[in-house]
Amino acid sequence: MEEIKLILRDIPDLHRIEVYEANGGYSALKKALGMSPDEVIEEVKKSGLRGRGGAAFPTGLKWSFMPKDSRPKYLVVNADEGEPGTFKDRQVIEKNPHQLIEGALIAAYAIGAQTIYVYIRGEYVKWMRILQNAIDEAYSRGYIGKNILGSNFSVDIYIHRGAGAYICGEESALMESIEGKRGYPRVKPPFPAQYGLWGYPTTINNVETLANVPVIIDKGGDWYAKIGAPKHPGTILFGVSGHVNKPGIYELPTGILLTDLIYKYAGGVRNNKKIKAVIPGGSSTPALRGDQIEGVTMDFDGLRNAGSMIGTGGVIVMDEDTDMVKVLWRIAKFYWHESCGQCTPCREGTGWMFKILDRIVKGGGRPEDLDLLVSVANNIEGNTICALGDAAAWPIKFGVQRFREDFEKYIKFKSTVLVEK
Amino acid sequence: MFTEENLKKVEEIKKRYPTAQSALLPVLWLAQEQFGWISEDVMRYVAELLGLPYSHVYGVVTFYTMYNKKPVGKYHIQVCTNVSCMLNGAYENLEYLQKKLNIKVGQTTPDMKFTLTEVECLGSCGTAPVIQINDDYYENMDIPKLEKLIEQLSRDKK
Numbered sequence: 001m002e003e004i005k006l007i008l009r010d011i012p013d014l015h016r017i018e019v020y021e022a023n024g025g026y027s028a029l030k031k032a033l034g035m036s037p038d039e040v041i042e043e044v045k046k047s048g049l050r051g052r053g054g055a056a057f058p059t060g061l062k063w064s065f066m067p068k069d070s071r072p073k074y075l076v077v078n079a080d081e082g083e084p085g086t087f088k089d090r091q092v093i094e095k096n097p098h099q100l101i102e103g104a105l106i107a108a109y110a111i112g113a114q115t116i117y118v119y120i121r122g123e124y125v126k127w128m129r130i131l132q133n134a135i136d137e138a139y140s141r142g143y144i145g146k147n148i149l150g151s152n153f154s155v156d157i158y159i160h161r162g163a164g165a166y167i168c169g170e171e172s173a174l175m176e177s178i179e180g181k182r183g184y185p186r187v188k189p190p191f192p193a194q195y196g197l198w199g200y201p202t203t204i205n206n207v208e209t210l211a212n213v214p215v216i217i218d219k220g221g222d223w224y225a226k227i228g229a230p231k232h233p234g235t236i237l238f239g240v241s242g243h244v245n246k247p248g249i250y251e252l253p254t255g256i257l258l259t260d261l262i263y264k265y266a267g268g269v270r271n272n273k274k275i276k277a278v279i280p281g282g283s284s285t286p287a288l289r290g291d292q293i294e295g296v297t298m299d300f301d302g303l304r305n306a307g308s309m310i311g312t313g314g315v316i317v318m319d320e321d322t323d324m325v326k327v328l329w330r331i332a333k334f335y336w337h338e339s340c341g342q343c344t345p346c347r348e349g350t351g352w353m354f355k356i357l358d359r360i361v362k363g364g365g366r367p368e369d370l371d372l373l374v375s376v377a378n379n380i381e382g383n384t385i386c387a388l389g390d391a392a393a394w395p396i397k398f399g400v401q402r403f404r405e406d407f408e409k410y411i412k413f414k415s416t417v418l419v420e421k
Numbered sequence: 422m423f424t425e426e427n428l429k430k431v432e433e434i435k436k437r438y439p440t441a442q443s444a445l446l447p448v449l450w451l452a453q454e455q456f457g458w459i460s461e462d463v464m465r466y467v468a469e470l471l472g473l474p475y476s477h478v479y480g481v482v483t484f485y486t487m488y489n490k491k492p493v494g495k496y497h498i499q500v501c502t503n504v505s506c507m508l509n510g511a512y513e514n515l516e517y518l519q520k521k522l523n524i525k526v527g528q529t530t531p532d533m534k535f536t537l538t539e540v541e542c543l544g545s546c547g548t549a550p551v552i553q554i555n556d557d558y559y560e561n562m563d564i565p566k567l568e569k570l571i572e573q574l575s576r577d578k579k
Contacts, residue, residue: 072439081544082541082542082544083542084503084504084505084541084542084546085504085505085542085546086542086544086546087544087545087546087547089544090544090545121544122450122485122487123487123543123544123553124544125556125557126556126557126558156437158437160446160447161446161447161450162446162485162487163446163449163450163485163486163487163488164485164486164487164488164540165484165485165486166541166542177446178438178443178446179440179442179443180440180442180443180444180445180446180473180481181442181477181480181481182480182481182484183484183485198439198440239546239547240547241505241508241546241547241549242504242505242508242509242546243508247505247546247547247548247549248547249547279504283503283504283542314546316504316505316508316546318508322508326507327504327507327508330502330503330504330507331504334503334541334542337541338541340484
């Protein structure tokens with residue numbers, strides 16, 4: 001497959017504004033300001049760009065939902081990277097912050113926003129500093145602020161620091177958090193484009209999504225649409241972690257084989273062990289068994305057909321010796337901890353799932369626990385305000401189905417030592 | 422009470438948002454920077470400063486894990502034990518730190534030097550296992566590295 005890097009380009013010191021400018025930086029902003037906002041949205045629609053934050057929603061379509069009236073409007077950059085297995089947005093901020101800023105400015109122009117907030121997770125202090133530095137540079141060169149590049153377009157960018165809550169990556173919880181409240185997701189509809197920050201029209205886009213925008217404006221939507229999988233074009237910053245020889249971020253076209261990502265790029269499994277399981281797109285995407293990954297392509301349809309989801313593109317590889325019950329126990333613990341507590345099925349159900357798994361892990365599992373786990377998961381799924389409930393239910397439900405033998409061994413032998421023997 | 426400099430910062434922060442309430446998270450960060458943790462007095466002070474009910478501030482502080490609800494040691498060691506870190510030895514690291522510091526998760530050493538916390542995914546899965554001490558990430562950690570790091574920090578007499 002053709003190697004193409006749109007975001008993590010191999011240019012030393014690209015994070016510095018003069019290097020970014022010397023490599024064509026901010027020319028897409030100039031170009032966009034010469035187009036009408038609708039033309040910009042049309043170009044992004046043509047590109048087929050889909051959100052990289054997990055849901056893969058078409059970006060141009062999302063922008064087109066913004067009303068064209070004179071009310072204040074807002075763009076929020078979602079840098080609240082928190083899905084276990086995901087560590088790509090911090091790479092964008094570290095290696096190419098100006099491309100993110102340029103993409104955000106183009107987006108703000110297209111949707112008519114006068115203010116941009118970057119919501120960044122509280123732990124990313126280092127990356128907050130890098131980004132603030134880049135924002136200051138861009139202000140000093142007239143790319144941000146009043147009458148940008150002599151146009152009528154004016155916008156300000158502020159960083160808003162999160163404080164340790166996974167749920168704030170959910171766009172409506174994120175807005176509540178910016179408003180200075182607990183991060184409780186809102187009931188939708190109304191969607192953010194109708195009723196967002198302080199009740200005004202708002203668009204929320206992921207860091208990686210926005211970093212793609214300058215390339216689309218520069219080279220055209222048609223050019224971009226030809227990269228990778230036709231229904232989910234472009235590159236994705238795949239994060240590979242777990243039991244691989246070369247964990248890291250790999251920017252590759254969508255549609256690449258999962259097995260190529262693991263063996264060709266991430267160096268294969270340590271000590272040449274076999275693969276027991278792969279989580280393909282962050283902890284909320286159901287794990288695939290090692291015998292289910294052959295021929296699976298890394299794009300929206302490829303993973304849906306395989307029985308999982310593309311999610312954030314955060315791939316966690318687990319070797320043949322992995323204790324899958326323990327892995328699912330840990331995932332259940334995470335969602336229990338991160339449930340905001342607003343909806344009963346999620347608040348209570350995540351706790352139930354964790355407690356049942358904890359009992360199994362500690363040797364007190366009962367044969368009927370497996371059906372009970374699936375039943376609890378089914379009672380969470382679809383019954384909550386936001387997608388955290390589903391995200392908590394899916395990995396457990398499919399995990400019990402796909403790794404049932406492991407669970408049965410645990411329950412039968414009442415001890416972790418006997419598993420896999 | 423905030424320092425003069427921080428009071429100026431509060432005014433700057435308020436300008437970024439159309440409502441004073443939106444300044445709450447950044448102002449709480451400022452407070453944690455100055456006071457080390459968010460006590461009831463600090464919550465009452467911030468509430469008055471921003472014209473918010475104390476109950477609202479209390480609700481926010483208790484929702485977000487990174488606001489310290491009790492004093493923490495000089496070095497706040499936060500150990501990620503989520504999947505990618507767990508697969509690479511995070512629980513062994515955590516076990517080691519509990520023994521080395523002679524405290525359990527959630528506790529602080531009597532000399533107020535170290536606090537040990539187990540945290541969720543830090544977004545550093547490619548360099549797992551990872552720990553965070555105050556603002557800094559320490560990646561690809563194993564027991565020998567931890568031993569060296571803790572000894573180095575213990576020598577610091579300040």
